[in-house]
Amino acid sequence: MNPLAVGVDIGGTKIDLVLLDTSGTVHAEHRLPTLAAEGPAAVLDRVADGITRLLQDAPGPVSGIGIGCPGHVDPVSGVVRTAVNLGWTEVALRQEVLNRLLVDLPIACDNDVNAAALGEYYFGAARGLGDLVYLAVGTGLGAGALVNGHIVVGAGASAMEVGHLSFDPGGRLCRCGGHGCAEMYVAGVGLIAGAKEHRPDYPDTILPAEAAPSDILAAARAGDALACTVMNEAAVTLGQIMACCASLFDPAALVIGGGLGLAAADLLIDPAQEAMRQRVLPDVADSVRVVRSGLERIALGAACLAFEAQRETNPCG
Ligand SMILES: [Zn+2]
Numbered sequence: 001m002n003p004l005a006v007g008v009d010i011g012g013t014k015i016d017l018v019l020l021d022t023s024g025t026v027h028a029e030h031r032l033p034t035l036a037a038e039g040p041a042a043v044l045d046r047v048a049d050g051i052t053r054l055l056q057d058a059p060g061p062v063s064g065i066g067i068g069c070p071g072h073v074d075p076v077s078g079v080v081r082t083a084v085n086l087g088w089t090e091v092a093l094r095q096e097v098l099n100r101l102l103v104d105l106p107i108a109c110d111n112d113v114n115a116a117a118l119g120e121y122y123f124g125a126a127r128g129l130g131d132l133v134y135l136a137v138g139t140g141l142g143a144g145a146l147v148n149g150h151i152v153v154g155a156g157a158s159a160m161e162v163g164h165l166s167f168d169p170g171g172r173l174c175r176c177g178g179h180g181c182a183e184m185y186v187a188g189v190g191l192i193a194g195a196k197e198h199r200p201d202y203p204d205t206i207l208p209a210e211a212a213p214s215d216i217l218a219a220a221r222a223g224d225a226l227a228c229t230v231m232n233e234a235a236v237t238l239g240q241i242m243a244c245c246a247s248l249f250d251p252a253a254l255v256i257g258g259g260l261g262l263a264a265a266d267l268l269i270d271p272a273q274e275a276m277r278q279r280v281l282p283d284v285a286d287s288v289r290v291v292r293s294g295l296e297r298i299a300l301g302a303a304c305l306a307f308e309a310q311r312e313t314n315p316c317g
Pocket of ligand 1: 163164174175176177178179181
């Protein structure tokens with residue numbers, strides 16, 4: 001039987017768990033509410049309960065556990081620092097989960113976007129392509145890169161923080177305190193800010209005063225000039241980020257994911273690819289495939305963190 005691992009995706013609203021084998025077959029799954037307002041201990045209790053339940057359902061021995069978590073996650077120490085949408089400032093994720101389990105299994109932890117990037121390589125749109133960049137366009141903008149099949153972590157576990165890469169230090173104020181960060185143009189917070197900023201120039205817009213990203217997408221598809229301006233800014237900024245990633249990593253695939261990235265794929269991907277093409281060597285642009293995410297859920301990528309850890313400790317296994 002193929003090796004099994006538990007994958008856990010700790011999201012802002014739900015904890016998603018799968019029992020996965022290395023062929024991609026899901027043997028069991030479970031979902032729990034995150035209820036982050038109850039504090040880290042209660043969330044960790046639920047994570048451990050979910051893992052225990054899947055271990056009980058396992059048809060064979062489980063080799064490890066992978067956990068994807070939002071925020072700044074150090075994969076070496078297993079400590080999460082500053083996970084804003086969970087309200088966590090410093091949580092020893094690996095140790096706290098291990099303390100709550102009755103079995104001693106290796107636990108691999110990483111940022112949820114890195115887990116998704118690895119999942120795209122194992123089971124998603126970039127299957128088998130060990131050099132890839134994954135861009136998660138959601139409320140904010142996250143990214144993960146794989147080089148030769150390995151997640152790029154960085155010296156301080158902060159590699160690929162492209163959401164706060166600024167192309168205009170005099171630009172829009174970001175929630176990080178900086179100005180002109182990419183996510184203030186391309187992600188949900190950016191679309192909302194863009195619609196507000198440009199509204200005075202478009203008195204005839206059909207957009208409501210408090211437009212949500214979904215309103216902006218719908219209005220852009222209906223040809224509304226304000227919404228088109230906002231989406232054009234988003235696409236160009238995404239293209240600038242893609243150009244940076246393509247030039248730095250020469251990836252075989254650039255995978256566009258995230259809730260907004262998928263919902264707006266028809267409006268974003270082609271113009272972003274064109275904006276990238278204008279900014280890189282033709283060979284670089286020609287060699288990268290820009291594709292939509294093909295990973296069904298991040299928990300699958302989280303299980304891949306465990307497979308990967310296993311492979312690194314036992315490369316012949
Ligand atoms: Zn920022």
